[in-house]
Amino acid sequence: MPHMPSAKFEQPVLSLFRIVIGLLFACHGAVTLFGVLGGPHGQAPTAGQWPGWWAAVIQLTAGALVLIGLGTRPAALLCSGSMAYAYFVHHQGDGLFPLENGGEGAVLFCWAFLLIAALGPGQWSLTALLNRLACRRKEVSTHLSNA
Template sequence: MPSARLEQPLLSLFRIVIGMLFACHGAATLFDVLGGPHGEVPSAGQWPSWWAAVIQLTGGALVLIGIGTRPAAFACSGSMAYAYFVHHQGDGLFPMENGGESAALFCWAFLLIAALGPGQWSLAALLNRLARRRKEVSTHLSNA
């Protein structure tokens, strides 16, 4: 078990990697980059492909940088649960049978991130530290 000292950095690294991979899926689908969409690029507004890719790109990017992490991760988790049960479950009971391994893994990874938060290496944590320092300086100057 990692020491308490490593928990926040490891959580942050996990969030960064999962967010980047998910954002790459969205970019590949929307813009035919990074190996392409593995099929046709969905037209704007096409259900569910285009909407899933938008969630992947924006949700993944938000999780990657660590701003709005919990709600973004929750939305990403839900989109992957939808993908698993609507698009994969009908092809077999287990993820190895139905091709839903990545949907299941992303679903649970994002649910973990939603529950645990972004960790210490996030844009939100940086902004909070800057706001505290600004408040400390302001308080110090007003008391002087």
């Protein structure tokens, strides 16, 4: 059997994957809403316009939440669903396969966010940090009350 990489790399790699995917997705939202980071890509949608403005808001806010690792699972699920919608509504009509219809990005983001939603944020996340701090506070509180 070939040598398998150590499990000690799983959580850091998951965290890095989440950070990169969240950053890229948030950048798409920033480009669409504010014309920054290499934008503008056409006319910015007006506030509340369906689906462009809402998609950009999801990309920016949920992508940022995934990036920092706060509310990661629901945010990633929302991102995944928005990319499934984008694929089936905006790309599928132009051809059966993503390479035909220009939907590779939507498919990749959809599945990447579904993976993040299933596996969670990893050890390098704001949620993990807050959990560690809460455990330490509880330990200190328990220690002080027993003293």
